[in-house]
Amino acid sequence: MGVIIGLEIHTQLSTASKLFCGCSTDYRNDGPNTHVCPVCMGLPGSLPRINRKAVEYALKVAKALHCEVCEEAEFARKNYFYPDLPKGFQITMYDRPLGVNGYIEIEGDDEEKQIRITRVHLEEDPGRLVHMGGGDRPRYSLVDYNRSGIPLLEIVTEPDLRSPQEARRLLNILRATLEYLRVFDGDREGSLRVDANISMEGYSRVEIKNISSYKGVEKALTFEITRQKSLIRRNQTIDRETRHFMEARGITTSSRSKEMEQDYRYFPEPDLRPLRVRDWVEYIPLPELPSARKDRFMIQYGISLNHARTLTGDLRLADLYEKVARVDPVLTATWIADTLLGELYYRDIGIGDVPISQFIELLELLKKGSITGKGGVDVLRILLDEVAGKKPVEYPSAIVERLNLGKTAGNEFLHLAKEVIANNPTAIEDYRKGKKGALNFLVGQLMKKTKGRADPRELGAILEALIAGKETEV
Amino acid sequence: MITRLDVQHIAELADIGIASEELDEFTHQFNEILDYFDLLDQVPEQECQRIPECNIWREDEIIPALSQEEITRNAPGTEGGFIRAPRVM
């Protein structure tokens, strides 16, 4: 059964000040209501003023997503009443958005595909509500208006996605694009929020609100597909409704509110003038975007498509790679994509916290063959544990020396190899009969004795030579 | 013709409380006023003039916020720098 998914993505733009006032957008380390002024508090008589940078950022994104920029864009009021919405309306764009009819390329389930972008527009974020009194029935709410007025970019896609995995991939590439454009700071709380529309082909559409992470999107959609398919199997109807995603429990629940019949009574914001910025677009330079960088990585560094895709999928990762690639582009790509990422994720360490010069030295040791792959992993883990523990980070050469991880040339293990051969006559017999597995067994035995300090391939060669009676050659 | 039910619905949409004894009065007045507004049906089409002013904005510069004390001083209820509001759930 076909699945049809469209996304509405809200992302914070990383301007220094808010969309309509001069309050700072960086309130991460400050108490509630400390970045608030008459404008973002909605005090009577205050008036909004458009932040030029926010318009520029929005145009950058519109251009990167191949949108047509409208000749005249206009802010409008979306009227609804909620305690975190200080003016009783949200200033957003309605029938005159900044950009329309764009697209973004993603790696689809089958092949590369274009997901159409319906529109891109600017709007302000509301404040933040805390429910007090616990349990299912809070007694009252507390409001913090620090977030009120943070610039948001809303990006709406056409229902062109066919699976939760495609949805996640779209978010990944979109996030990377926003980072490359330097209009987005993924570290900020609530920096990316998603509403999703999902339907099974031929059935009613359900809207899922309140998804605040990438993994959440995939989870919510997967849950919803299972739910809707089982309703269809049991011949029950799928209601056209709005559902909320409960991140902690991984399920969606019917919001059962009057939101369905919400009438926002949009009209043009009379306190602001229209934007006529289409002519800017050609003068806005776009940086190299993820797909272009991916292609360049493959050509310039000779790395695989998969590695190039992984490395360019995150701006900081791609930058890190280019800083250390000179040691050996292919070796470096393999180490970052296949080992470093997982170790960082395991320890919840950001890419920005990777100790560059230590990492370069580690790659150099690996390239020279001074340590084995396994030894390299050990060193990396020690390094990252030190980062995670906020301890001084040692240099790999010091760790290698301290723990005697240095790779010993295989011939130093000659006597150990002889011991192994002497102790396993049956395996030798099997090997001579042509059983490949026997050699692997012998290498394993020898690895144990060398405590992993030697290269298994080299050990295999020594054993083969010994068994063949060519001791002198090794 | 606006009915009492319509007025109740409008009050609900506007989120404004209305007492039942006010309903007749409001219904009567709304009908009078909206009948008068029907004059708008006779408005001839007119090309909308482009507002000459556009692109009025400010640079992305931080202006110091008000202090938490100043910003919460007018609030009927506060708690640890937060502003109190009725429950929404």
Added chain:
Amino acid sequence: MGFPDPYNAFITQCEPEKKGEGRLSGYTIAIKDNISTRGIPTTCGSRILEGYIPPYNAFAVDRVLAEGAIIVGKTNMDEFGMGNTTENSAYGPTLNPVDTSRVPGGSSGGSGAAVAAGMVRLALGTDTGGSIRCPAAFCGIVGLKPTYGRVSRYGLIAYANSLEQIGPMARSVEDVALLLNVISAYDSRDSTAVPKPYDHAPDPNIQGVRIGLPEEFFGEGVDHRVAATVYRAVERLEEQGAETVPCSMPSMQYALSAYYTTCMSEASSNLGRYDGVRYGLADDFRKHWHQAFQEVRQKGFGKEVRRRVMLGTFALSSGYYGKYYLKAQTARENVRADFARLFTMVDLIAGPTMPTVAFRLGEKSDPLSSYLADILTVPANLAGVPAISVPCENVHGLPTGLQLIGRYYDEERVIDAAYAYEQTTKKGG
């Protein structure tokens, strides 16, 4: 404590301050209570703003203080500016100093009465559909609604953003011009403000100025005694060298509908912020948000405000937006087009400010009949052009106003003509 206020012109009286230096040094001034004043309660004549003390000054307030004026107090008004009698105030009606059985007009009735009674030399009012000119006419003083964009609205508590302006009120055209001069400095915090500060001293020479007299300003619904008085005033201007031209403004027939639809729509949105959370009348915190919000609005807003918020909500609601809000904007275009056409032929348009003299207290109890009295003032707001009301002869002892409307940013000519007329009345003629 405080000073006697026999006409209930003030909602809040201020502690006397020392006069500052500047062009208004030592001048007393009253501020309409929908203009924000730092540290001084600002209520908009509404219970819903009970206890609210703005942490900042409106731009116009900063300007008058910078020029040395002394703020005497905050004046009474129809709640949020919604009315033309000042009876729609949570703080009781203001009385007309000329005849205390009558209203002072509105919504800037407190400012009008305070100036007329000599309690202050100057006042700031606001004009959304006539709210400066109506009390000026009813109280016998001068009041000017500037061109939309001339004076920053920063700190003016919004009723209908696309229509309203802060403007000067005083007993003489000279004082009105001086106050306009002070408050029309450019303020970038209002994105609809235009950097065109007014800088002109009144000049009574109006030789060759062409004045249009639209028939609609003297026709049905206009008290013939008021019309006759205004015609005589226009004759005085002709004696000073002005030429008059009969003309017509067909868009007047739906101007009032366009005005009320627009101001109600904008008000329904502007007044959504009064929810008892951040300031003003407190919510009942034991209740659910939705219920507490409805109740605080029922309790905090007077009937006329609730009426307009509901009708404005209706006019913007899906299914009716096209019939009301959008049609009103088209009607506005027609009014603008009418003015544009007339101003290719004439320099000014003249007529009565109000179709009648001041109403008796309680006379306008029916909302629609009260709305109809705004017919002559709303066209200037719909188009955004400047308009002044200057006192002419009394009718049965009650003041009337001559309204002069000019081209965009042509306050100079509006003020000069008003000044020329004022000079003729001073000669005792």
